[in-house]
Amino acid sequence: MTEHLKFEATHISRVFGHGKKAVTAVDDVSFAIKDREIISLVGQSGCGKTVLAKMLLRLEQPTRGELLFNGKPITATGDPRNHWRQVQAVFQDPFSCFNQFFTIRNQLKASFRLFEKKPSPAEIEERVDQALLAVNIKPREIDGKFPFELSGGQMQRMLLARIFILKPQVLIADEPTSMVDACSRASILDYLMKLKEELSMTIVFVTHDIGLAYYVSDSIYIMHKGKIVEQGPPDDVTQRPQSDVTKRLLEDIPDVHREWIPREAAVAAAR
Amino acid sequence: MELVKGLFKIPSFLFGLALFLGTLGLAFFGPLLWHIDVVSRVGDPYMAPGAGHWLGTDHLGVDMVSMLITGLRASLYVGFLAGVVATVVGTLIGVYGGYKGGLLDDILTVATNLFLVIPTLIVLILLSSSMEKGRSLTLIALIIGCTTWTWSARAVRAQSASLRARDHVALARINGYSTIEIVLEQILPYLLSYVFMVFILQTATAILTEATISMLGLGPYDSISLGKILNDARTNEALIGGKWWAFIPAMVLVTVIAFSLYVINTAMEGVFNPRLRK
Numbered sequence: 426m427t428e429h430l431k432f433e434a435t436h437i438s439r440v441f442g443h444g445k446k447a448v449t450a451v452d453d454v455s456f457a458i459k460d461r462e463i464i465s466l467v468g469q470s471g472c473g474k475t476v477l478a479k480m481l482l483r484l485e486q487p488t489r490g491e492l493l494f495n496g497k498p499i500t501a502t503g504d505p506r507n508h509w510r511q512v513q514a515v516f517q518d519p520f521s522c523f524n525q526f527f528t529i530r531n532q533l534k535a536s537f538r539l540f541e542k543k544p545s546p547a548e549i550e551e552r553v554d555q556a557l558l559a560v561n562i563k564p565r566e567i568d569g570k571f572p573f574e575l576s577g578g579q580m581q582r583m584l585l586a587r588i589f590i591l592k593p594q595v596l597i598a599d600e601p602t603s604m605v606d607a608c609s610r611a612s613i614l615d616y617l618m619k620l621k622e623e624l625s626m627t628i629v630f631v632t633h634d635i636g637l638a639y640y641v642s643d644s645i646y647i648m649h650k651g652k653i654v655e656q657g658p659p660d661d662v663t664q665r666p667q668s669d670v671t672k673r674l675l676e677d678i679p680d681v682h683r684e685w686i687p688r689e690a691a692v693a694a695a696r
Numbered sequence: 697m698e699l700v701k702g703l704f705k706i707p708s709f710l711f712g713l714a715l716f717l718g719t720l721g722l723a724f725f726g727p728l729l730w731h732i733d734v735v736s737r738v739g740d741p742y743m744a745p746g747a748g749h750w751l752g753t754d755h756l757g758v759d760m761v762s763m764l765i766t767g768l769r770a771s772l773y774v775g776f777l778a779g780v781v782a783t784v785v786g787t788l789i790g791v792y793g794g795y796k797g798g799l800l801d802d803i804l805t806v807a808t809n810l811f812l813v814i815p816t817l818i819v820l821i822l823l824s825s826s827m828e829k830g831r832s833l834t835l836i837a838l839i840i841g842c843t844t845w846t847w848s849a850r851a852v853r854a855q856s857a858s859l860r861a862r863d864h865v866a867l868a869r870i871n872g873y874s875t876i877e878i879v880l881e882q883i884l885p886y887l888l889s890y891v892f893m894v895f896i897l898q899t900a901t902a903i904l905t906e907a908t909i910s911m912l913g914l915g916p917y918d919s920i921s922l923g924k925i926l927n928d929a930r931t932n933e934a935l936i937g938g939k940w941w942a943f944i945p946a947m948v949l950v951t952v953i954a955f956s957l958y959v960i961n962t963a964m965e966g967v968f969n970p971r972l973r974k
Contacts, residue, residue: 484866484869509871514866518863521864522863522867523864524881525886526885535871538873
C-alpha cells in the first residue's frame with residue numbers, strides 16, 4: 426500500500442537549540458498522508474504545526490525519525506529543488522511573502538527557476554498570464570505593480586497563481602486564510618478546491634480554525650505541544666472528540682458556527 | 697521615498713549635509729579657485745596669515761591653503777576607500793552569518809568579536825611601522841578598512857538574522873534560490889538604508905584613524921594628508937612656537953568632516969529606525 430502514500434512519517438521530532446535551551450517543536454510524531462487527500466493540521470499557536478509543515482516542505486530537517494516522500498526519504502534527492510518541484514506552499518502573511526523591491530510579475534516569473542527545462546521568455550509571459558486569469562486577476566492589472574500596491578486578498582491570490590504555474594503534487598497551505606477578510610477567505614478556499622480538482626493535488630492545510638478544517642478536509646490531525654493528540658475523519662473529530670485539546674478547540678468556535686451543517690450540504694451550498 | 701523626503705525635513709540632517717558638501721566642494725573645486733602648489737617655497741617658514749597667503753606658510757615656507765586642500769583630498773580618499781572596504785567586508789560577513797545561522801554564524805561571530813577586541817590602532821601602528829617603504833595612501837586605507845569592518849558586521853548581522861525568518865525568504869528558498877542569491881536579492885535590499893548608515897560611520901572613523909596614525913608619524917610617504925600636516929606641525933615646533941595656522945585649520949577640517957558625517961548618520965538613524973524618534 427506504500428505506493429499510495431505521499432508522506433509517511435515515523436517517530437519524527439524536531440528539536441531547536443541544544444542543552445538546557447533545547448525546545449522540542451515537534452515531538453515523536455507519526456502519520457501517513459495518502460495521495461489526493463486533504464489533511465488539516467489543527468492546533469493553537471506554538472503547537473508545532475508550522476514546523477511540521479516546514480519539514481514536509483524540506484525547509485526544516487527532522488532531528489530524529491524518518492520522513493518519507495513518495496516512499497523515499499525526503500532528502501534522498503540531493504538537490505532540494507527536485508522536492509520543491511513536487512511540493513509547494515502558500516504562506517500565512519500575504520504581505521510579507523513577496524520581496525517589496527521587485528514587481529509582482531517578476532516574482533511570479535521567478536517560479537520558473539524551478540523548471541528543469543525553462544520555457545522561452547514568451548511562453549513564461551503567457552503562462553504567468555494564464556495563472557493570473559486562473560485566480561481571477563486581469564494580467565494587465567498588476568503590470569509594473571509592487572507587492573505593497575495590492576490588497577491582502579490579491580496578494581494571497583498571487584501566491585495561489587504561483588501554484589497554478591508550478592502545478593505541484595502536494596500543496597502545503599500554512600494558514601492561507603487567517604489574514605484576509607471573510608470574503609477573500611471564501612474565494613481562496615474555492616481556489617484551493619479548484620487546484621485540488623484540476624491538478625489532483627494532495628493538500629496539507631495548516632490552521633487554528635477547526636471549523637474551517639471540518640469543511641475542507643478528509644482527515645484532521647489535532648496538534649498540541651508538538652504531538653498529534655488526535656486524528657481522524659472530520660465527523661469523528663468534531664462529533665466525538667476524544668482529547669481534551671480537541672474539546673477545547675471546539676469550545677473556542679463562536680456560537681454562531683456551533684451548529685454543524687452536514688459537510689455534503691455545506692460543500693454543495695458553497696458551489 | 698517617503699523616508700527620504702522626511703530626512704530632508706530634519707534640520708540636523710540638512711546642517712550635517714551642508715557641512716559635508718562644503719568640505720567636499722572645497723576638495724573638488726578648491727584647486728580651481730586657488731593655485732595649488734605644495735612643492736615650492738613661496739615664502740619664509742611659518743609666515744603668518746596675510747594677503748597672498750591667507751593661512752600663512754608651513755615650516756618649509758609652503759603655502760598652507762595648498763597644503764590643506766591637498767590634505768583634505770587625501771583624507772577624503774582614505775575615508776571613502778576604507779569606508780567602502782570595511783562596509784563591503786563587514787556587510788557580507790554579517791548578512792551571510794545572520795542569514796545562515798547555526799555553526800557558521802557562531803564561527804563568524806567569534807571571528808568578528810576577535811577582530812573587535814584587537815585594538816585597531818595598535819595593529820595599525822605595528823603594521824605601519826613595519827612597512828617603512830611603500831606605505832602609500834591606498835595601503836593605509838586598505839589596512840584601516842580591513843581592521844574596522846567588525847562594526848559593520850555586527851550591526852548588519854542582527855538585522856539579517858531577523859529577516860531570515862520572513863516568509864519572502866522561505867518563498868525564495870522554495871523557488872530554488874541559492875544562498876548567495878537570497879543574501880543578495882532577498883536580504884541585502886532590505887538592509888540598504890542600514891548599510892548606508894554604517895558606511896557613513898565607517899568613513900568618518902577611517903578619516904579620524906588616518907589622521908591619528910599620520911599624526912603619530914606613521915602616515916603615507918607619498919602624499920600629504922590632514923594628519924600629516926598635524927604631524928609636521930608637531931615635529932617642527934609649531935605648537936610651542938604658537939604658530940596656530942600650522943595646525944588649527946587642519947584640526948578644524950578633520951573635525952568638521954567627521955562631525956558632519958556623524959550628524960548625518962544620527963539624523964538618518966532617527967528616520968530609518970522609528971523607535972528612536974520622539
